[in-house]
Amino acid sequence: MVTYWCNAKCAFCYVYSAPDRGGKMSPADAVAFWRGLQQHAAGESRTMKIHLAGGEPFGDWPQLLSIVRAAHEAGLPPLEKIETNAFWASDENLVRARLEQLDAFGMNMLHISADAYHQEFIPLDRVVRLLSMARRVLGGRRVRVRWWDTLLRPVDVRGRAVHEKQSIFALATAKHADRIAGRAADRLAPLLPRYPAEHFRNRRCESEILQSRHVHVDAFGNVFPGVCAGIILGNLHEQPADVLWERLSRAWPSNPVLEAVVRGGSYALMQRAIEVGYIPRVDGYASKCHLCSDARQFLFEAGIWPHAIGPADCYANARDHSETAAWREAIERRRVSLPVIQ
Numbered sequence: 001m002v003t004y005w006c007n008a009k010c011a012f013c014y015v016y017s018a019p020d021r022g023g024k025m026s027p028a029d030a031v032a033f034w035r036g037l038q039q040h041a042a043g044e045s046r047t048m049k050i051h052l053a054g055g056e057p058f059g060d061w062p063q064l065l066s067i068v069r070a071a072h073e074a075g076l077p078p079l080e081k082i083e084t085n086a087f088w089a090s091d092e093n094l095v096r097a098r099l100e101q102l103d104a105f106g107m108n109m110l111h112i113s114a115d116a117y118h119q120e121f122i123p124l125d126r127v128v129r130l131l132s133m134a135r136r137v138l139g140g141r142r143v144r145v146r147w148w149d150t151l152l153r154p155v156d157v158r159g160r161a162v163h164e165k166q167s168i169f170a171l172a173t174a175k176h177a178d179r180i181a182g183r184a185a186d187r188l189a190p191l192l193p194r195y196p197a198e199h200f201r202n203r204r205c206e207s208e209i210l211q212s213r214h215v216h217v218d219a220f221g222n223v224f225p226g227v228c229a230g231i232i233l234g235n236l237h238e239q240p241a242d243v244l245w246e247r248l249s250r251a252w253p254s255n256p257v258l259e260a261v262v263r264g265g266s267y268a269l270m271q272r273a274i275e276v277g278y279i280p281r282v283d284g285y286a287s288k289c290h291l292c293s294d295a296r297q298f299l300f301e302a303g304i305w306p307h308a309i310g311p312a313d314c315y316a317n318a319r320d321h322s323e324t325a326a327w328r329e330a331i332e333r334r335r336v337s338l339p340v341i342q
């Protein structure tokens, strides 16, 4: 995750990427992290694949190009893919030039995000332009769109009234199961069936935390499990990848967040949060990750376990809270929301 900055503020974002969020991974850091991960993987006789994402990695094109070039020149294993929302694809020549450079530096695949949430901010013609040029420059097998049905049945969400967006998102989230964490917990959870916290008792997260084959590394060096951004496993500025994993495999029970979610899931984390003042939501939770996200938001704001819960870009700020309040008010006015299932 080379940055948390994004031109958009998608309702399904599992962190809080937005135009007012930041972080910037330097090419030197990217190469150091990449090399460390590669050495760790090689030590375990595994291969490693790198994806560059954000936020929106094309928000700072010189930075992105410098990272890809530096990794190529350092002889690191090829870049499997870069993910983008296509916001920058305003001109064919610009698109061609950028794709040709990325291709020359070893990018294998371009992954284009296209869905109702992104299309609230990005005109679909930019997605179509990028897709068509990527097919020409890279070949069709090296381009992916998530989700193709967005192109087959386009929905222009921009300029719609809030209640129309909510209806569109309610359909979209029911169709494609998304991670209900970060901003998605604020925006999508109220559009889904919800359950009391008790429903998620004993939904342990051992596989997501200790057996995940996918991790995120952010611009500050934080390492997160693949589906749990905001739960810090360690920091690559403080220790190289092999040391981080060795310590994690041995000492994870001494990390209070990991200990709770591995042994008892988000319900156990919620119980720890209740001990320091968290009040469970009366409107319930859409998933175990929604419960986790809500409890962690409380712990983050209370400054509890900052080495394990952070950084700020993974959690709501005052502006997010006020936008969420307006969003929920609109849901209640229109009764888009579903009742809590007992």
Ligand code: SF4
Residues within 6 Å of the ligand: 181, 204, 205, 208, 209, 227, 228, 229, 231, 261, 265, 266, 288, 289, 290, 292, 293
């Ligand atoms: S409940 Fe929390 S720890 Fe478990 S998978 Fe979801 S985000 Fe990760």
